[in-house]
Structure formats: C-alpha cells, structure tokens
Amino acid sequence: MATKLKPTDVVVVGVGVTGAILAKELAEAGLKVVGIERGQTRDTYPDFQLPNAHDELKYQRRHELMQDLSRETITFRNNKDETALPMRYLGSFKPGEGVGGAGVHWGTQTWRFSPWDFETRSRTVARYGKNQMAEDCTSQDWGVTYDDLEPHFDMFERVYGVCGKAGNLKGKIIPGGNPHEGPRSREFPLPPTKMSYAAALFTQAAQSLGYKAFPVPVSTPSKVYTNPYGVTMNACVYCGYCEGFACEMGSKGSPQTTVLPVLMKNKNFELRTLANVVQINLDSAKKRAVSVTYVDSRGREFEQPADLVLLTSYVFNNVRLMLHSGIGKPYDPVANTGVVGRNYAYQTPSSVTMFFEDKYFNSFMGAGGLGMAVDEFNNDNFDHGGLGFIGGGFIKSVSSGARPIEIRPLPSGSPRWGSAWKKATAHYFNRNFGLALQGACQSYRGNYLDLDPTYRDAYGLPLLRMTFDRHDNEHKMSLYITNKAAEIGKATGPSKMNVNPRAGKYTIVPYQSTHNTGGAVMGNDPSTSAVNRYLQSWDVPNVFVIGASAFPQNGGYNPTDTVGALTYWALDAIKNKYLKKPGSLY
Amino acid sequence: MEKSSGRRWFLKSVAAVGVAVPAAALGADPPSRHSHGEHVAQAGSVKVHSLPQAYGWLTQPEQTFIEAAVARLIPSDELGPGAKEAGVSYFIDQQLAGAYGTMARNYKQGPWPEGTPQQGYQSRLMPQEVYRAAIVEINAYCTGRYGKVFEALPAAQQDEVLGDLEAGKVALESVGASFFFGLLLANTMEGFFADPIYGGNRDKIGWKLVGFPGVAAVYSDFIDKHNVPYNAEPVSIVDLQQRMVGVDEHGHPQHVLLAKKD
Numbered sequence: 031m032a033t034k035l036k037p038t039d040v041v042v043v044g045v046g047v048t049g050a051i052l053a054k055e056l057a058e059a060g061l062k063v064v065g066i067e068r069g070q071t072r073d074t075y076p077d078f079q080l081p082n083a084h085d086e087l088k089y090q091r092r093h094e095l096m097q098d099l100s101r102e103t104i105t106f107r108n109n110k111d112e113t114a115l116p117m118r119y120l121g122s123f124k125p126g127e128g129v130g131g132a133g134v135h136w137g138t139q140t141w142r143f144s145p146w147d148f149e150t151r152s153r154t155v156a157r158y159g160k161n162q163m164a165e166d167c168t169s170q171d172w173g174v175t176y177d178d179l180e181p182h183f184d185m186f187e188r189v190y191g192v193c194g195k196a197g198n199l200k201g202k203i204i205p206g207g208n209p210h211e212g213p214r215s216r217e218f219p220l221p222p223t224k225m226s227y228a229a230a231l232f233t234q235a236a237q238s239l240g241y242k243a244f245p246v247p248v249s250t251p252s253k254v255y256t257n258p259y260g261v262t263m264n265a266c267v268y269c270g271y272c273e274g275f276a277c278e279m280g281s282k283g284s285p286q287t288t289v290l291p292v293l294m295k296n297k298n299f300e301l302r303t304l305a306n307v308v309q310i311n312l313d314s315a316k317k318r319a320v321s322v323t324y325v326d327s328r329g330r331e332f333e334q335p336a337d338l339v340l341l342t343s344y345v346f347n348n349v350r351l352m353l354h355s356g357i358g359k360p361y362d363p364v365a366n367t368g369v370v371g372r373n374y375a376y377q378t379p380s381s382v383t384m385f386f387e388d389k390y391f392n393s394f395m396g397a398g399g400l401g402m403a404v405d406e407f408n409n410d411n412f413d414h415g416g417l418g419f420i421g422g423g424f425i426k427s428v429s430s431g432a433r434p435i436e437i438r439p440l441p442s443g444s445p446r447w448g449s450a451w452k453k454a455t456a457h458y459f460n461r462n463f464g465l466a467l468q469g470a471c472q473s474y475r476g477n478y479l480d481l482d483p484t485y486r487d488a489y490g491l492p493l494l495r496m497t498f499d500r501h502d503n504e505h506k507m508s509l510y511i512t513n514k515a516a517e518i519g520k521a522t523g524p525s526k527m528n529v530n531p532r533a534g535k536y537t538i539v540p541y542q543s544t545h546n547t548g549g550a551v552m553g554n555d556p557s558t559s560a561v562n563r564y565l566q567s568w569d570v571p572n573v574f575v576i577g578a579s580a581f582p583q584n585g586g587y588n589p590t591d592t593v594g595a596l597t598y599w600a601l602d603a604i605k606n607k608y609l610k611k612p613g614s615l616y
Numbered sequence: 617m618e619k620s621s622g623r624r625w626f627l628k629s630v631a632a633v634g635v636a637v638p639a640a641a642l643g644a645d646p647p648s649r650h651s652h653g654e655h656v657a658q659a660g661s662v663k664v665h666s667l668p669q670a671y672g673w674l675t676q677p678e679q680t681f682i683e684a685a686v687a688r689l690i691p692s693d694e695l696g697p698g699a700k701e702a703g704v705s706y707f708i709d710q711q712l713a714g715a716y717g718t719m720a721r722n723y724k725q726g727p728w729p730e731g732t733p734q735q736g737y738q739s740r741l742m743p744q745e746v747y748r749a750a751i752v753e754i755n756a757y758c759t760g761r762y763g764k765v766f767e768a769l770p771a772a773q774q775d776e777v778l779g780d781l782e783a784g785k786v787a788l789e790s791v792g793a794s795f796f797f798g799l800l801l802a803n804t805m806e807g808f809f810a811d812p813i814y815g816g817n818r819d820k821i822g823w824k825l826v827g828f829p830g831v832a833a834v835y836s837d838f839i840d841k842h843n844v845p846y847n848a849e850p851v852s853i854v855d856l857q858q859r860m861v862g863v864d865e866h867g868h869p870q871h872v873l874l875a876k877k878d
Contacts, residue, residue, distance in 0.1 A: 080863075081855075085658075092721070107735070115738055265836070370631065433809075447778075455826060537734040616703055
C-alpha cells in the first residue's frame, strides 16, 4: 500500500538534461518541485575524479555510468512477426542512469537540427512530390519550426557552454561556419576548440573537393566559461576520455556542470534518488494526472500528488510510463490507430577509416566531439531528385580519443588475432583516423514501441518492446553519403581505407548511437502525435513529455541541442501560458 | 601510522603489480601537496620482485587452457611479450569471478529462446558458466581429434583449433563455438589493454605495444601539433594512487616523454 505524501506543485520524473533545467526554472518561478530519479546522486567530486575516471574497462566495457539492465531493459525484434527478446547487454545504444542521466556520459556534440528537419514531410512533398517518400513512411512535420525554436537553441547553447563558429548569422552566410545551418541570432558563446592533425587533414581534403568545412559544435569549453546561471565550467584539456566517461574537470556540459549547482541550492526543490516511478495516476475521467507512484530503495511505495507532472526520463521510460499509466491511446500498427509508441526512429551511422604509413595522429588525444565537419550531404542540402531517398547526414573527422580495448581499427581483411594482428595493431593504432557520418532515420508504420507480453522488470512491470528495422531509404542514403565521405577520405592520402556504409538488418549488438527517438511525438494533429507542439499530452494536459521522445523522426545530427531547445520551448509555454491558465494549450 | 610500516605497505603494493619504476618518473618533481617523493626515491633503490599472482576461480585445467589459448591469440614475439606474459589469464579469472562473469548488471530472466543474431546474447549461461562448459568440451574435442588436450598441442595445432572455433567448425554441446571464441577473444583484448589494476596488462605491456599513455595528461598544448608523436611512459591508475608519478591540480599525471622510437 502506497504512503500518500504531501502534495507538491510539480513532479519531475528523471533528473537528467531536461529534468534539471525544468526543475531549476520552475523552482525559481516559485513552484515547489520534487525531482524523482531512479539512480544515484553523482557529481564531479568525488565520483568522477582521477585517476579512476580514466578506466576504459570500467566505463566503456562495463558501463559504470549507464543503465543497470538487471533491473530494467527493453525487448527487441526487427519486425512484428518475430518474438521480441530482452536486450541482455548494452550494445547499440547506452542510456544513462542516475542524476545527470546520459548527460554525464554523452559525447558533447551540440548540433541544431536544420529548418528542413522540422518540416520534413511538407518540404519534401513541395520539392519532389509525395512519391519521394515511401508509402509506409510516417515522417511528418513537428508542429514547430526552426524559427520558433531559435531563441531556445540559443539559450541551451549558452547554458551548456557550446563552442563553434556561426555559418549563418541572421541570414548572412559567414565564412568558416556551416553555410547550411539555420540562421542564428548571434555567434556561439565560445570560440571553437583547438583542432587535431586529423581535423586539419580532413579540412584540407574537404576544401579540395569544394566543400565548406567548419568546426563541430561541442559542449567542451574552449576556455573557462561562466554560463547565464552563474555556473563556471573549466576549459577542456583534450584528455580523450570523454564519450562514455564523466569529466574529471567539469569541462563537459552536463546537468552537474551547468544547472545542478544552482538548482540544489533552491529550497523549492527536493531531489529524491534511488526512487523509481512506476505509474502516473489519473483521475477517474483519465483527463488529469493526480499523482505519481514510486518505489524507493527500501521497496516502499509512495504516492506523490502533484498539479503538474513532467516526464523527463530517456525516450524509453517516457513512453513506457505513458503506456503503463494509460496516458494517450497506444499505437496499433495493424489498424494504424493510436499514437503512444508511434514513430520510433533511430539513426543510420556509418564510417570511413583511413590508414597511413607515415602520419602519426596521437589518436588517444581528443574530446568527445572534436573535429571538423561538412554538411553538404545532410537534410535537403543536395538534390535528391532520382536518388530514391530523402535525408542525409553530416560527415566529420573523429578525434574523440582512442582507448585500446575498443578503438584500434585495422584495414579490412586484417587478422583478428595472432602475431600478424599484433604487428598491424602496433603499427596502426596511432596511424589512422576516421570519418563519422550521422545518418538520419525516417519513421515507418512498422517501427514502434509497445509493452512486451512476456518479459518484466524488477518491479514486475512489462518491459518496453521495440520493433525496428531500417528501410531502403536509410540504406540508399547511407551508401550515397558514405561514398561521398570516402572521396574526402581518399583525398587525405591514406595507404588503405575502410568504407562502411550501414547495410543489412538492424542489430542491437554493436554500438551505433544513443540517439533513440520518438514514441511520444509532437505535432498539430492528435491522431498522429501523442503531445502537442508544446510537448503537452493531448489527453492529460497536466502532463508534459519532454525529450527526444517528441521527435517525429530523426535527423542527420546528434539530438541533444534540439532536446535542449525543446526543453526551453516547453518551459516557456508552461511558465507563460500553462501556469496562467492551466489546461490544454492547443 | 609508523613511517616504516607505511613504507613497507608501499613497497608491497608496488611489488604486487610488478611495476618497474621508470627512472625518469622518479626524477619528476612530485607536487607539493604530496610528500611521497622520499618514498619513491627509496623504492627506486630497492630491487622489486613481482609477487606471483594467484587464481581464485578457474580450475587447474581451465587455468592451463586459458594460459595456452591467450598465448596464441596475442603471442610473445619479436614485438614483445604477449597476453600470457601480460597476465591476461589472471584478468579473465578475476572477471569471471565477479560482476562480469555473473552478469550482475545484465538482464538474466527467461525464457531463453535462441533468437536471431540481431537480438544479441541470449544464452541462459553467464560468462563464467560459458567458460566452464566450453573448456571441458574443447579439451574433449582436442583429445578426440589430436590425442591431447589443448595446452599439450603444438602451437600450429592450437592455432588450427582456435581458427576452427572462430569459424564455428567445432560442434560444442553447451555453447556455440564461435560464440565462445568471441567471448575469449574479447576478454583477452580487455585483459591485454585494460588498466593493470585488473590483473592483466602487466608492466603496461599492451599500452607500450601500441603507444598508449594510459591515464591522460593535459594535452592542451599538444592536441594541435601535426604529425609529432607523443611518446610517453604509460601511467596507470595504481601509479597515481601510489603517488609514483607527479600530478597537476586536477590529478592529471605529469607524463614523462621518452626518446623517439621510430
């Protein structure tokens, strides 16, 4: 029997990137906010300190900072004719767990989705006609435009200390930046980071082919930086233990380094850790959330009444809590009705790796997103007429920091073990660099999330079931843009080169990206979206569902900046519209 | 604590991991907040012997099988010592006994249908059970085919067995041969390249082979240098915990750069 607690104004479910910002802003607006987090408290000191912060086995191989699958995982199948089986090991993606969420171990690339991304369907149909998209493609417009979100991108980038070079300032193209980006209202808060030898070779090669190379936007401050909340971040030292790790320097944009130092001092905020929310309780008409039920570390159940419930956990738990709680109609792929679980999408990463005999890269140095990129083959920046696909992806040089358990590429066909393997590894470990392509992924009728009929979590609740595969559009796109990247790679003058477009069935085993999207998508039509353009549930208006779960399909960029922009966009609607007149904002 | 017992503890710790203290590191100035420079200097004048490592979980036939197998996966050759010399079998022993071997942070509930390759690990067995079952069956296979258990075979035949396991050409009863081989190879690479605190990568053999400096220093002044090898004496977590290497204010080691090798 749950113990009923004293009511609060706001409950935030999950204290990561989005939850921390919303809690901070709403607590400052005078509301009583309770943040409920399933994992532990973690901070730069003492949790992320040297020397143990630089332990590849612990962090990259044993996933110290990531979700404990013994308590909760997802099940997976490629299509609805298969039986979904549990993801027993982390592989394809790595959700976080604990205060800060995946914002602790992310790789810091802070890209804005392009204006085209937010209007994928209408712009595609306008330029190419409706046959350009596959019949079962359910990609759609977001209900917000790039211009709606621009001030909120700007705010998130200032809070997270993002480094870069604007390529489009209020419509004026600026040399050195990305000419294909949406217009920015002002320059990045910080100048670009230092660049590696690999980035310099990439830039030279890209320019020789006529492409405009620019610094990848990253949240690893190029110098000491104080954000608008008055929190100071250290300058990055390029240690190469970034993505998958926590930063010992506090030099990575994360809730701990940007928001929590202010939030934790606010008496209107209370953090409850090791507390797992299992249900949002609705009134009898199912039109209003009255409380959330959570289980604490001692197995006790509590019911926390609240006027406003913000779902701010990772994509999977946002969707799972809606399904468990009866918020919105579950998606049915056969009848093609319902919205919760609809339009789950992912990404289509691919790579090119160049090997050299006479060039030495100190591959172990770097930072999560460090590199130069070109955007000529992303979005609708190139003519897709006759290509048979939509979308694309950026192409960037990689200097993320190579640690030898996981990152020691060899030319295709090299042995995997024995003396010949050893010789090749000793030679190439510091004599290679890669290009990474963040290929987009469209949404399809058969790709969705629902509740698994068989497997359960540690609380006895059904796991979320993922049904997903990439379609022809993604494979054609990946082949096309990866071949373009290979031309750049070839122009860097390697002795050997691996070209790996994404092909074949999606597999949950090798790491690809922690860029899962959709399942509670936003839009202007309640028959095709679970939340409206303010990320508010159509059915239960005092529930907002915030995160990449709202993306109707996934773009050719890392999603965090867009997640941050949506957070500030929803915050603006909550503060300036909802609180003045609670109820549906649409 | 008495100074002498503190020093004894220090020497024992050094000995336990068999670290040869680099002369150059001894010359580096330790930061003022650490006052262990004296201990380091004393340690440098004492001949340090490696204490033997011990197995805690593997049975005797498993120990000899893994020692023999990892010695073929990463052999000792003209480029230097291999996985056996690096202590990879001890690393595997410790890993199998602990959270990794028992899937402490992995989903273990059934049912366990075989699944598709795309669905990943679906064995009902935990890694420690996989090793236990597979090694017995591989030795039985070797005895049937070659008349000897794996470790008693000549290197060329061991390579043949490993290659057949990798290709799934050996029929094992409890687990797929290529599945076991994949696990063994991944764990061997982990043991060869992980920080020495886990029992493998003795004397940072793996890191020295590829030119990896271990715990990172501040690279702000080096990241943008073009085609200039940064060739440092590798630093491990234990070096820093034992204060054998100087550190900056954030705890980054002061790497000692070595003379150019190539």
